[in-house]
Amino acid sequence: MTPLVSIITPIYNSEDFLEETVASILNQSYSNWELLLIDDCSTDNTLALANKYSNKYSNIIVLKNQTNAGAAVSRNKGITAASGDFIAFLDADDLWKPNKLEVQIKFMLANNCAVSYTSYEQIDQYSKPLHKLVKVLPKLSYNKYLKTNYIGNLTGVYNAKILGKIMAPNLRKRQDWLLWLSAIKKSGKPALGIQESLAYYRVRPDSMSSNKIELLQHNYWVYKKGLGFSTFKSLYRMLIFIREQFFVKSKLIVSTK
Template sequence: MKPLVSIITPMFNSEDFISETINSVISQTYTNWELFLIDDCSTDKTLQIVNQFVSQYPNIKLLKNDTNLGAAITRNKGIEVSQGKYIAFLDADDLWKPQKLQHQIAFMETQNCDVSFSSYEQMNETGKPLNKLIKALRELTYQKYLKSNYIGNLTGMYNVEVLGKIMVPNLRKRQDWAMWLMAIKKSGKPAKGIQESLAVYRVRKDSMSSNKINLIKYNYWVYRKGLGFSTLKSVFYMLGFLYEHFFVKSKLVIKV
């Protein structure tokens, strides 16, 4: 039997995009999955929309926070109840291509890797393609990953049977980077990148990729709070990040 994949999707006031996101999971050519939609006290029509899917699909499950807890704790609630051999993440405004799970599971099973990710594309808030491809590195070591966030969270997947459940650190932003760092470190092997584009990331006005000041600020806190580095060590790595992000990683952004 094909291994079960647990998909974790936190939601907060996601009525504009959640249907499209869920449909991109339903459209997967790989069918052995469970989708956990965890609502962080939405005040719009998110729950009304999601309940329509829950009533039709037994493998789509809704969890609700009693109070607004933020993305990290919300993701962790889904991770805690997940039962899959693999855990993958999809935010409530992003999309997967139909072959995403099929190709990624086959890749992980044949390559014997614990953590994988893929190339992905970008679209704007209205869904218009930005004609940008973010190319995945073929291999990503822990030391390389410390320098910059090379894993698009919507493309990442890890093997729970090997690594156990990796919980997301309670950081306001960039908690996914800290989580993937922990996963790669625990694996002891490089993460492996799939060259094929398997997902589409929505760049919104409040997206980290659209605000360079916040990008720098929250990345610093990954070093300082997420990884527990000293102030001096955090500043040292932050300087390395600036070089890596703007002069090395930028070369992986390809116009298409």
């Protein structure tokens, strides 16, 4: 029997992008999935759009937060409600290629893989290509992944039948990094990377990834609050983080022109 994949998508004021994102899921060649859209008290037309899909498709489910609580709470609400053998994530402004789930689930089953991730490409706020491919390392141990966040959350999948449900810690930002750290640690073996590009990450002018100083601050809190490291150890890990970003991760972003 084909495994069920639960797709977790937090939504907040996402009306400009949600239709394209959902369309990329509806167009998947892999058909046994459910999509959980978790609304975080949107003030625009996002919830109405989500309900439109839920009313039309039985495998699209809408959940709502009572108060604006952030991505971690939304993701965890979706994970808690998920019924899938595999858990996948797609933010409300990112996109999947049509064969994403088919390739990734086949790979995970063939390799008895608990955690996997893929290469992906960058697009702008208008869905135009930025001609940048983010390649992945073939595998990530816990210690390697501790150095910096190598997994694009829109590409990650974990096997809930093997690992159980891995939740995101309640940090406003970068909680996805901690989730994947937990998944790799619990699996007891490295996560495996698929070299094929299977998704599109949207780079927006107001996105955290475009603000390098803010990004460094949130990464520090991953070590300090998320992992409970001392101030000294957190600062030391940040030095390793910066070195890894400059000497390794930056070289994985290549031009496709």
